[in-house]
Amino acid sequence: MTSLPIYQIDAFSQQAFAGNPAAVVPLQQWLADEVMQNIASENNLAETVFFVPEDDGFYIRWFTPVREVKLCGHATLAAAYVLFEYLGFSEPEIKFQSLSGLLTVKQDNQRLTLNFPAQPPEPQHCPEALVQGLGKTPLACLANEDWIAVFDSEADILAIEPNHSELQKLDKRGVIATAPSDKYDFVARFFSPKYGIPEDPVTGSAYTQLMPYWTERLGKKSLYAKQLSSRGGELWCELIGDRVTIAGYAATYLIGEINI
Structure with a gap:
């Protein structure tokens, strides 16, 4: 029997029971993919993240309950929080290699700042499954890793009651619904039933697609965003060339041990 440490971290929140929970399993060498x-399936969280030491940093991988993904923001923030808070990492910046290339995380007082590649979305015709899945026709649709549906107001986003069977028909990872806001620069929700995530509480990687859109529309590079899930989460974002920085807090919910 092998024992492994496990941490459950609530990312993009200053306290437990909010933000997006991620399981973090530090490794010295890779386990079998299976x-x-x-x-990850046993944890049944949106993401379980694994990382191993490599060169001057780490290699990182993310698994939903049903499959591996190429990029995940909140679980990367959670992994960095564990390294800084519990595993004695003392350098100012963590370097993670991944299926999406180099990702870095810095500490800024109590906040952690992710540096990810930007994924600018392109305008698209709105698929019928997206319209049926969200229950309303968006003002505009765009796409990159995910479908992006742009609505008029925060009230439109809050009113969405997704039809997951329709959203599962779409060809992307998930659907981001977004709109401008009075209190924040913009708000969003994220649905990914195809990946075993009916609604993700806070989706860091979504903002690599949202920031190129909203910075152009609003005419400024630094934006304050809110994900309007039931748990909720706040993100401070900036577009810097072909990179996006995404900053937020993290809180520990659980420290334990896996026996396999």
Whole structure:
């Protein structure tokens, strides 16, 4: 039997029971893919993140309950929080290699700042499954890793009652619904039933697509965003060339041990 440490961190929140929970499993060497997927399925959180030491940093991988993904923001923030808070990492910046290239995380007082590649979305015709899945025709649709549906107001986003069977028909990872806001620069919700995530509480990687759109529309590079899930989460974002920085807080919910 092998024992592994596990941490459950609530990312993009200053306290437990808010933000997006991620399981963090530090490794010295990789487990079999099947084992990591089984751990993620057992955890049944939006993401379980694994990382191993590599060169001057780490290699990082993310698993939903049903499959591996190429990029995940909140679980990367959670992994960095564990390294800084519990595993004695003392350098000012963590370097993670991943399926999406180099990702970095810096500490800024109590906040952590992710540096990810930007993924500018392109305008698209709105698929019928997206319209049926969200229950309303968006003002505009765009796409990159996910479908992006732009609505008129925060009230439109809050009113969405997704039809997951329709959203599962779409060809992307998930659907981001977004709109301008009076209190924030913009708001969003994220649905990914195809990946076993009916609604993700806070989706860091979505903002690599949202920031190129909203910075152009609003005419400024630094934006304050809110994800309007039931748990909720706040993000401070900036577009810097072909990179996006995404900053937020994290809180510990659980520290334990896996026996496999």
